[in-house]
Amino acid sequence: MSKRxxxxxxxxxxxxxQGIGATATAQIAKAAGVAxxxxxxxxxxxxxxxxxxxxxxxxxxxxxxxxxQGEGDLAGRxxxxxxxxxxxxxxxxxxxRFMSLVYHRPGQDGDLKRxxxxxxxxxxxxxxxxxxxxxxxxxxxxDLALEQCQGQFMTAAQFFIDHPDKAGDGHYRDAAFDLFWLxxxxx
Amino acid sequence: MSKRxxxxxxxxxxxxxQGIGATATAQIAKAAGVAxxxxxxxxxxxxxxxxxxxxxxxxxxxxxxxxxQGEGDLAGRxxxxxxxxxxxxxxxxxxxRFMSLVYHRPGQDGDLKRxxxxxxxxxxxxxxxxxxxxxxxxxxxxDLALEQCQGQFMTAAQFFIDHPDKAGDGHYRDAAFDLFWLxxxxx
Amino acid sequence: MSKRxxxxxxxxxxxxxQGIGATATAQIAKAAGVAxxxxxxxxxxxxxxxxxxxxxxxxxxxxxxxxxQGEGDLAGRxxxxxxxxxxxxxxxxxxxRFMSLVYHRPGQDGDLKRxxxxxxxxxxxxxxxxxxxxxxxxxxxxDLALEQCQGQFMTAAQFFIDHPDKAGDGHYRDAAFDLFWLxxxxx
Amino acid sequence: MSKRxxxxxxxxxxxxxQGIGATATAQIAKAAGVAxxxxxxxxxxxxxxxxxxxxxxxxxxxxxxxxxQGEGDLAGRxxxxxxxxxxxxxxxxxxxRFMSLVYHRPGQDGDLKRxxxxxxxxxxxxxxxxxxxxxxxxxxxxDLALEQCQGQFMTAAQFFIDHPDKAGDGHYRDAAFDLFWLxxxxx
DNA sequence: TATGAATGAGTATTCATTCAT
DNA sequence: CATGAATGAATACTCATTCAT
Numbered sequence: 001m002s003k004r005x006x007x008x009x010x011x012x013x014x015x016x017x018q019g020i021g022a023t024a025t026a027q028i029a030k031a032a033g034v035a036x037x038x039x040x041x042x043x044x045x046x047x048x049x050x051x052x053x054x055x056x057x058x059x060x061x062x063x064x065x066x067x068x069q070g071e072g073d074l075a076g077r078x079x080x081x082x083x084x085x086x087x088x089x090x091x092x093x094x095x096x097r098f099m100s101l102v103y104h105r106p107g108q109d110g111d112l113k114r115x116x117x118x119x120x121x122x123x124x125x126x127x128x129x130x131x132x133x134x135x136x137x138x139x140x141x142x143d144l145a146l147e148q149c150q151g152q153f154m155t156a157a158q159f160f161i162d163h164p165d166k167a168g169d170g171h172y173r174d175a176a177f178d179l180f181w182l183x184x185x186x187x
Numbered sequence: 188m189s190k191r192x193x194x195x196x197x198x199x200x201x202x203x204x205q206g207i208g209a210t211a212t213a214q215i216a217k218a219a220g221v222a223x224x225x226x227x228x229x230x231x232x233x234x235x236x237x238x239x240x241x242x243x244x245x246x247x248x249x250x251x252x253x254x255x256q257g258e259g260d261l262a263g264r265x266x267x268x269x270x271x272x273x274x275x276x277x278x279x280x281x282x283x284r285f286m287s288l289v290y291h292r293p294g295q296d297g298d299l300k301r302x303x304x305x306x307x308x309x310x311x312x313x314x315x316x317x318x319x320x321x322x323x324x325x326x327x328x329x330d331l332a333l334e335q336c337q338g339q340f341m342t343a344a345q346f347f348i349d350h351p352d353k354a355g356d357g358h359y360r361d362a363a364f365d366l367f368w369l370x371x372x373x374x
Numbered sequence: 375m376s377k378r379x380x381x382x383x384x385x386x387x388x389x390x391x392q393g394i395g396a397t398a399t400a401q402i403a404k405a406a407g408v409a410x411x412x413x414x415x416x417x418x419x420x421x422x423x424x425x426x427x428x429x430x431x432x433x434x435x436x437x438x439x440x441x442x443q444g445e446g447d448l449a450g451r452x453x454x455x456x457x458x459x460x461x462x463x464x465x466x467x468x469x470x471r472f473m474s475l476v477y478h479r480p481g482q483d484g485d486l487k488r489x490x491x492x493x494x495x496x497x498x499x500x501x502x503x504x505x506x507x508x509x510x511x512x513x514x515x516x517d518l519a520l521e522q523c524q525g526q527f528m529t530a531a532q533f534f535i536d537h538p539d540k541a542g543d544g545h546y547r548d549a550a551f552d553l554f555w556l557x558x559x560x561x
Numbered sequence: 562m563s564k565r566x567x568x569x570x571x572x573x574x575x576x577x578x579q580g581i582g583a584t585a586t587a588q589i590a591k592a593a594g595v596a597x598x599x600x601x602x603x604x605x606x607x608x609x610x611x612x613x614x615x616x617x618x619x620x621x622x623x624x625x626x627x628x629x630q631g632e633g634d635l636a637g638r639x640x641x642x643x644x645x646x647x648x649x650x651x652x653x654x655x656x657x658r659f660m661s662l663v664y665h666r667p668g669q670d671g672d673l674k675r676x677x678x679x680x681x682x683x684x685x686x687x688x689x690x691x692x693x694x695x696x697x698x699x700x701x702x703x704d705l706a707l708e709q710c711q712g713q714f715m716t717a718a719q720f721f722i723d724h725p726d727k728a729g730d731g732h733y734r735d736a737a738f739d740l741f742w743l744x745x746x747x748x
Numbered sequence: 749t750a751t752g753a754a755t756g757a758g759t760a761t762t763c764a765t766t767c768a769t
Numbered sequence: 770c771a772t773g774a775a776t777g778a779a780t781a782c783t784c785a786t787t788c789a790t
Binding site for chain 2: 015016017018019021022097100101104105106107138140141143144145147148151152154155156158159163166171172175176178179180182183184185187
């Protein structure tokens with residue numbers, strides 16, 4: 001593992017447990033076993049370290065969610081996306097927490113991060129549009145629905161991370177998806 | 188307005204726009220037009236200032252949401268709660284943002300804040316239980332449902348704060364509530 | 375002596391002996407017997423400390439050179455100014471050195487400092503103009519002459535500071551002034 | 562141009578515009594298009610880079626000022642020296658500025674640099690001695706006169722660099738030399 | 749010769765908190 | 770109650786220099 005990657009991995013861990021602002025660059029460097037100068041050699045500023053880390057995490061999630069082809073019906077495809085995302089979140093709980101951390105940071109380049117997230121959850125508007133066209137989904141305003149779906153995914157993921165015992169419980173997994181899906185479905 | 192209240196109001200504004208960690212006590216004091224010593228005279232530490240502010244905001248929201256008596260049917264009562272909360276959020280956008288800020292703070296007394304929020308949105312589990320008993324709501328695991336409802340309320344509120352033009356649009360308001368309600372309703 | 379003045383005095387000494395860039399704010403604070411925070415309480419940045427110090431020194435020199443009234447003839451008045459300046463420089467060698475330091479700093483607010491110096495040596499253009507009008511001084515371009523006179527004064531002052539034994543030698547003192555005066559006089 | 566020379570040229574430019582202390586070796590290397598290691602391969606330390614640069618510049622100036630033989634009378638020879646120096650300064654403004662920079666640096670090997678400069682302007686004491694012997698120059702203390710002449714040359718050169726339009730104006734050029742020469746001449 | 753990642757002591761500046769008035 | 774000067778540990782970032790390739 002390159003020193004750069006070591007720094008990224010260490011930063012992720014510390015950021016998630018202490019908060020971004022509360023984590024000193026010196027602490028990251030020390031915990032990663034490199035000199036402070038090394039951190040700044042790879043990332044010119046703390047902000048850029050955060051950005052690079054965010055990009056990293058975002059890319060990983062996006063890859064994890066890539067669906068080869070639209071298989072099955074609408075609800076089935078939605079469920080596949082949902083499950084992939086959830087599996088990734090459970091496999092990388094710190095990454096998910098970090099995304100949420102960055103997402104909720106105040107006073108920062110909010111729009112950038114918000115847009116970045118839409119990029120990942122971009123399948124949602126597509127599903128929504130298609131579902132509405134097919135008459136399977138209710139005509140919910142897209143912008144509002146998107147925000148809500150995103151929130152529901154993040155909330156569910158965080159819930160399963162916080163309650164690992166329930167993450168394997170099919171009943172819970174189904175309930176979480178239904179809570180998401182039925183909020184939009186036409187009944 | 189007492190100096191104490193002035194400090195609280197100023198802190199709220201600054202915290203929300205810059206973040207809690209990024210706001211210096213000296214800045215709060217200066218913006219409030221008092222000496223730094225005065226701030227620490229009223230609040231022995233920054234942490235306690237944050238706590239006091241949180242308590243303040245929480246109390247206000249709780250009061251705004253108090254329903255005299257259970258009027259109407261289940262969905263009607265739920266809608267009343269939802270609307271009251273939403274109105275309050277729109278009237279006090281910074282307060283809502285601050286709650287979300289504290290809620291998502293990492294490494295902190297998470298449980299305390301989480302519990303405090305349940306206290307306010309406490310009507311949800313009640314509605315949920317009653318609705319399930321009456322067969323009007325699906326049997327969703329309570330802990331998961333609670334988390335989701337809470338998240339949906341906060342998301343919707345933030346959405347309307349960010350898009351004030353849509354906050355008065357009845358179509359949007361209905362859609363937001365439906366997204367919440369239909370996720371749990373039996374169809 | 376207030377802490378603020380203590381810091382200024384200490385900074386002057388250190389700047390002059392080590393250079394401005396080579397003197398750490400922490401070193402100034404320590405040498406002055408105050409905390410680093412105290413320095414930044416009084417001077418928001420190192421640059422502003424330097425500016426404040428410069429202003430201080432400039433004001434002192436200006437006061438020292440103030441002539442109650444135009445006594446004597448042109449050369450006599452010039453000599454009085456020259457001697458006052460020289461006496462002040464000998465009494466405050468570090469102040470003079472600091473002025474020269476700031477004056478020669480590269481990449482900085484050169485114009486500001488240059489103008490500030492003209493302000494002090496402002497009597498020179500006056501003398502020059504009057505002398506030229508009376509036919510006692512040669513018609514030297516004013517801007518060039520001003521620069522040269524300034525330089526000659528600073529050079530002479532520095533020379534006497536570096537050779538204190540010669541500062542009391544009337545022969546040397548006369549020679550220094552003549553070098554200055556005869557460069558402009560009509561013969 | 563060899564990498565070594567490239568580094569020297571780049572360093573000159575940066576030193577002059579930002580100051581020596583404020584210019585990082587890494588910046589020089591980058592601007593010169595070489596690796597940091599390369600800079601330290603050619604110059605074992607920043608101090609030695611500065612010295613090498615100084616030597617370079619000094620040598621160039623010395624060569625530019627070399628007069629084949631004493632032609633003409635005293636004032637004529639002086640004027641020749643003066644003009645050569647001034648022409649070189651105008652052709653290499655950054656070199657001149659760098660010399661002045663090094664000359665005024667505090668806390669450094671002052672005597673060395675001072676002596677180095679005398680080496681270049683060494684013709685002045687000679688002229689002075691000869692002129693005094695011939696009775697054409699006043700009996701000014703040599704050490705003081707030398708310092709003043711040096712200062713006047715540097716000041717005039719800097720003036721013409723700062724005001725290029727006046728550098729070609731014969732009136733100004735004459736005035737600058739006269740200011741220098743008449744300060745010592747017997748009238 | 750040339751490279752550039754790595755180092756770690758050093759720098760300016762911030763900030764929660766104290767306390768004498 | 771109120772003030773604001775004083776504190777000093779902590780922080781993000783810099784930089785001359787080294788060294789394995």
